[in-house]
Amino acid sequence: MSPRPASRRAVTVADIARAAKVSKATAARALGDYGQVSDAVRSRVLAAAEELNYRPNALARSMNTGRSNTIGVVVGDIENPFFAHAMRGISDVASAAGYDVILTNSDEDVEAEEAAVDVLLDKQVDALIVAPASSAHVSHLTDVAAAGRPLVLLDRRADGHRYDSVTVDNRTAAARATAELLAEGHRRIAFISTQPYPEPAYSPGGTITMSSVADRVDGVMEALTDAGIPSPERGIRLDARRRGVDVVTRELLEGDTPATAIIASDSLIAMTVFQTVRTLGLRIPEDVSLIAFDNADWTSITTPPLTVVEQPIYELGAAAARLALQRIRGERVDDESVVFDAALIRRASVAAPTPASATH
């Protein structure tokens, strides 16, 4: 119980070796739990370590082993419940395997993402999990392979590359949500996303850089086209953050031929739509039907509770981490592009359009 002054100089293997009267190599072996050490020596070393309050320097260890026992993660925004939940899946799997996780935000900005990947690579992470902000700007991802580290794409693909990836079948999910609305008799169905887009209006074949959103738009367009809806692209609203999701929602609902149903590309958008609809004095689902991507917990307690597309987000993160670990260990990878299905959860925000809502 001798007091241990907070010393500036850290105690090292050399100190322990001296105290235990063995060589540095032997002390290190006992401390690092590798190689051969006799029980007598081991306990002597461990006692000295305890006494001196020894703390291994993981950096030095990593320099020798070439492994940092760390997985680097780059997401768009940790405040987005989607990523927070996926992060949980990643952390749980990584922790169970003895790996730490370094998290970085890209703010969905390609340059910030590049910088984040660089930093993580410099820190010698053993693998990288990235949700690329753009599927078109992914040249920096080749650095990961060049550095000889495994890379797993989370939730989004990269054009023209065959990186390991864990995604959701967004196209089918969006088509199903659209079909649900069509089945109720809706014909003016809108889809709102905040994904940046260069043109003022979406036109079929236009390139959406984030693959998850691109897939959803494809799914919506496909379902609408199959149903014989003319000019289905009119309801596709991208880049909604620029002018404001509330403004976009208003436009959709206040024109001559207002939308009777809206699909929100994430729960944050859904929240604003929900609020705006109410502000306009309209009712859900009587005047406007609403389907939201992501089964955010609040969606079940609103009046009415929302019909949502539930993605297996935690599993998405867990699967990404599992893939990364398999690659790190050089194990055979069962499936290098895991695709999960999303489920439509029917609650009470969808109903048939009424004549009132049709004419508004």
Add this chain to the structure above:
Amino acid sequence: MSPRPASRRAVTVADIARAAKVSKATAARALGDYGQVSDAVRSRVLAAAEELNYRPNALARSMNTGRSNTIGVVVGDIENPFFAHAMRGISDVASAAGYDVILTNSDEDVEAEEAAVDVLLDKQVDALIVAPASSAHVSHLTDVAAAGRPLVLLDRRADGHRYDSVTVDNRTAAARATAELLAEGHRRIAFISTQPYPEPAYSPGGTITMSSVADRVDGVMEALTDAGIPSPERGIRLDARRRGVDVVTRELLEGDTPATAIIASDSLIAMTVFQTVRTLGLRIPEDVSLIAFDNADWTSITTPPLTVVEQPIYELGAAAARLALQRIRGERVDDESVVFDAALIRRASVAAPTPASATH
């Protein structure tokens, strides 16, 4: 434009030095941007680095400098919007200062927290920001000081220690929320927290290990006592996760003398309370008044929107990071225990108790 094969062996300063025909020291100086290097040599080295696709090893650098440019963070649960938001504040400030952040979850478990602190210390983080799960079990935090690294407590204090901390005045906030309810005429006011507690029922003076919750309970008790409410502790419900927040809510609302108002200690609890009240066929605020801690975004779109206690969460994280950076740089610290005020945001979930709800 020569193809760069993905080599297992990383290219090092030595490789660059050879290519640029200078010494390792000089190459390192140009690469690391320190010391003196002539422009001619610098560009030669940089060109070689570019050509060979050089990537500095941050681990090696850290070993020499003794600094990792990394701040370690231990929170209870990143999925909790509270921590996700605080994390954002931490990240933004850290990034702006050129620091990375390593995030670890403790699951509000003291042992997991200890392990997390150990790992972070071993990884040589330059400072630690911790939201201690228990204010009573904080012996592992002394290791941080022993390792000579700054420590900042986030949202919660540690008993008997004077670590830097950034907290919210929870006592006043809780007292104010309680006063709001009292002013409306409520006398049977309950407070629900999921904080573990050894006894079946709370009794005045009982020790709650998480300081933020302890402070809130104190605030509630104080306001209730000042108002002359007899046995105010009867409404304090801790450890609600064990039996279920819904079960606890039911008990509170179904007894002979049901509570007429509930204060939820966080937004997750509030959500379950909200739902349970509805399931019981009761109305908010006619039958039950509700105030929630944390201005979660969904609280403004429910019917009715909730009256909440808004904590400056982002600022909490940002201030913690700022404090950590000041300590790292050895700067003078203006305030080693920053305390923020919380604000009561009045919406529509509080009303006077009706005779109906009083007799129920």
Add this chain to the structure above:
DNA sequence: CTGAAAGCGCTTACAG
């Protein structure tokens, strides 16, 4: 401004 050498705290062959 540049270089040779030592060192950061470990691990890894290689002898014994």
Add this chain to the structure above:
DNA sequence: CTGAAAGCGCTTACAG
């Protein structure tokens, strides 16, 4: 099982 030496990829005095 134990030790002396070299090495991981950088940085840091110290000479020149």
